Amino acid sequence: MSELVIDNLKSHRSYRNFTGQPVTDETLAKIVSTAQHAPTSQYLQAYSLIEVTDPVIRQAIAKITTRATVATQGRLLVVLADQHRNVQLAATPIAKRALTELDRFMGSVEDATLMTEAMVMVTESLGLGSVVLGSINNDTQAVIDLLKLPALTLPVFGFQIGYPATQPEIKPRLGLDAMLFKNQYAEPSDYQTELTKFDTRLHDYYQQRGDNARDEHLADMTREALGTAAKRRDFLKIARRQGFLPEIDD
Secondary structure, three states: OOOHHHHHHHOOOOOOOEOOOOOOHHHHHHHHHHHOOOOOHHHOOOEEEEEEOOHHHHHHHHHHHOOHHHHOOOEEEEEEEEOHHHHHHOOOHHHHHHHHOHHHHHHHHHHHHHHHHHHHHHHHHOOOEEEEEHHHHHHHHHHHHHHOOOOOEEEEEEEEEEOEOOOOOOOOOOOHHHOOOOOOOOOOOOHHHHHHHHHHHHHHHHHHOOOOOOOOOHHHHHHHHHHHHHHOOOHHHHHHHOOOOHHHHO
């Protein structure tokens, strides 16, 4: 039995620097069409992709994501949660209401997330690299305006694809004892010990990696995430402006 998928996942890393070798249209089409076979909630396929080729738009998105390479390297996709298409297919007031409430809003975000992960796996199976850019939502409204997104669509991720120029080290992951429970959420007696072990591994990784080595602990990364959260506090308001979550007004 082949363990190719297992090997690919265990060797996953985010690539942020790419060579000048172009990713062909055929390769991009293969990545996207293969990833479309990922699970999709209720078979609604509630996502869409926009490839960004305009250098002005790419530069603007690079500024939003704070990643300069986004402007020039590889190919850049924006993955959308999309109920716009489904509302047109089921064009009744009842259907529109159902497709825009929390359940299907979450379904569209889930679909976009599953599609993105599938593209990561396909990309790596072809010998390319990628990076998922959650930072696309540092300024959600700006992205909506740049891409002229219609109602009932929202950017979820940026996705950059290319041939890796560097080979980053593999970042460690939590041990199973810290995140795999049975029957109920029950922290084991050595839970804190497991977290401490992981923090030590993570700290060693950051100190020893060849690119951007630094003194980093798990708690530091958690605190850093608070800054990201502050940038995205308007996301719910923007989702509502895009036509989602009408029940909040009820």
